[in-house]
Amino acid sequence: MKNVIKASLIAIVISTSFSSCTKDFVDINTNPNQSAAVAPQSLIGPTIYKMVSANLDRNLRVNNEFMQVTVTTNENREFHRYSIRSSETEYMWRSWFLELTNIRDMYQRAEQGLQPGYQTYQGISLILDAWTTSLLTDMYGDIPYFESNLGYKENNTTPYFDKQIDIYRDLFLKLERANALLKENKKVEDSYSNFDPLFATNPEQWRKFGNSLYLRLLLRVSHKAELNPIVKLKEILESNTAEYPIMLSNDDSAVLRFQSQEPYINPFFNLRDIDFNGNKGYSEFFINNMLNLQDPRLKTWATEASLGVYGGMQSGYPKGSVPEVQSVFPTTLKGTALLGNIMNYAEVKFIIAELMEKDIIFGDSYTAYKEGVESSITLWGSTLPTDYFANEYVAFLDSDNEEQRLKKIHLQKYLTLMFTDFQQWYEYRRTGLLDLYIGTDLENDGKMPIRLTYPLIVQSLNKKNYDDAVARLGQDAINKSMWWQIGLTQ
Template identity: 65%
Template sequence: MKFKFNLIIAAATLCITSLSCTKDFVDVNTNPNEAAKVSPQALLGPTIYKTILANIDRNMRINNELMQVTVTTNNNLEFHRYEVRATETEAMWRNWYVELTNIRDIYHSAGIAQQAGFQAYQGISRILDVWVSSLLTDMYGDIPYFQSNLGYKELNTTPVYDKQIDIYRDLFLKLEQANQLLTDNTIPDAQKNMDPLFAGNTEKWRKFGNSLYLRLLLRVSHKPELDAAVKIREIVETKSSQYPIMASHDDSAILYFSSQEPYINPYLNARDIDFNGNKGYSHFFIENLIALGDPRLALWATQPTLGTYLGMQSGYPRGLVPERQSTFHLSLKTSPKLGNILNYAELQFILAECALRGFTFGDSWQHYQDGVNSAMQIWDANVPVNYFSNERVGFFPTDTDETKLKKIHLQKYFALFFTDFQQWYEYRRTKALDLIPGPGLEGRKMPVRMTYPLITQALNKVNYDEASARMGGNTPNGLMWWQPAN
């Protein structure tokens, strides 16, 4: 009986029930059975913060290894050799679904409250829902979506796995709803300090939502089913007045950490040795920053010997561990700038690519320059004189569109530093980065997805089996609707 009870509890947890993230944050009752009594403003800050902390943790562990930001000296199964342990795939599934419960409670509690300004929280909830749901489906493919997070409300602990195309359709619908909900509704002044992203500025939330819309539209723009290119042109040009997007760096969706609770940098009190652990920067990361003459190199990396920056070989053979070279600069431990969700620089690189592909009539070169300038601004760095004259940076008459796309995505790669899994998602979409394959890969391909967590196979087997079969098997190189063929 004890085993059966524990299994039910696990199912209720991992098949998406409500676990409040607010117990360490605010003195508020977050009993999921009384969600209507939880004020949406009380859930907002903790939910954003907890999601970002989980994203940073797995960014360091998974994304950075896959995308040759860092390399570990651990000689076991490792991501930099495209080796994925089955046990590695559960953390984000669990964290994202837990926070989705809180995000959807924001929407429902705001609707029940019927108070002035609370419709704005419904719009914010829709944006956060799309942000987290898109992270989930872009990582795993077909996932529980329409029936998810109903474990405590409807006792549904075996939700159906929905097709990614249907999920994306609904993500776009939610962003349309958010745009409308935030058009004429504001957050009461007394509650604005509970919004850690935009201090209750609903117009900035609206800009964030529509910029997120462009990120996701571009991600699926090579698929004809959703007419993404048509919608991109509407947002950027033909109906731009109805869809405000980020207009400057100040509109960026970044949770700036502080040195005090509740929004501290998660590494603030870490020991120096624990912050870097057993990893160092990769050769790809360091050598590209050197070739670009990029001032962020000195802000991000240490010098193993005076005046020298060096990286490690990613994908080294098992047993041939290279010497660790440049590591994270210790100032990153206290930096307020690691909590990025979507910044203005990324938006400008999105617009540069849209113009390059002919989705819009914009100036790809101008958007690209604006993106570079904003990416530097995030880190209080100045674009060096003649930076755009560098053949690795500027657009030149002899450059093909493919060459320009590679330049856009190299700069975008650095603008996405510490940003969840966006580097990996974008590389899978475009292959526009010239990553350096190491000899230890032994023919393994870059994973196109994380496999479903082991516990889902036991607790939701029928729906797991159906989704796995649809995706060509529950493997790192299975099928995903938007994923281009390797």
């Protein structure tokens, strides 16, 4: 028994294969026949909740600092300066790989059980796999993939680090397979549908999410001809739309709507106010842009610094001279349902607007852009002001060139990606189309980091495969380009 426990702990670190959504699932990994909790429907809710909660935790801690949403007053945690301690790199690696075990078990249990709607559970599993794996490879580059999460099944605790191009190629295959499985529209048992907090196990809703995620990932690598992403983008959006349904309204958005009670409680609901917003404030970049846009979401997302006035802090401020905190997160956000965003309809419209603006697909980019803006604002319960598109910071002006129009698209996309894992950072790395402010005391030569380094414990316990991955990179450093970064012009 001690050997089993020891092997499992090593697997968490190296191949991150020992996982649990609940206490019972620990026993299930030891004896797959011990509990009915291994049924695929029992894995969906806990897995999504743990994924979204971990993503949100590091969105606020890391992404928001990189992307000048917020600025911390804690000088031991200075992501806004592009300063990253090596100890920071493990949390998401561990969180994502742990949930991949549950996601892949969902697929296998569905296939073995042959219960009604098992094809639907398999399709859901493939979409969750593509989502989780994309987050991992977009953060670290080459990662264990084909041999990952096999520690408790095959005792493989030193998985190979696969190349990002091969990972992306297989993610596309998984999304194709998910689309085909969900097209069968196999209903699950009524008593099981509510196990799914996103879409109540509705195959068509999941199919729309999977194909919309496909668009996100295809756009991310659209400059890499090796995988023919432009051909597939055109197929999904022009020549074969019936075969690839995508999100068509806010009702199709993939949002884990948090509650004020278990099992899907907002992870900040019971935090003290000071622990939620006490050591950071909004940045000048964020507040100034919201004011320029006259965005009605500002009063939902930020407090007033003084009566009727919103203000932000300087990102990358001089060391030892902490500026005064002004606007912060309102405590009402601790109870809102909408912090659990995975992918929303507005993001899909902004993807389409960019592709139209670049003449990759046919259509009016301004119309798609306006539809994205309106759906992004109304998702948060705000009303689009009647004169919103008369604002020069919002409208496509006759004098705007393509880059200026793309900047407007990406500023609005930046806002629709609020509280969404690391998507703001990933998109900035792809496009460079936000005019972020340059702080006075930035580190890393003032360069936005491209990746996080591999966790220290992985470096020591899977050294040979780690060394091989680093040799391909040239160095395990935050400025080293991964495959999809190579070839970008910015």
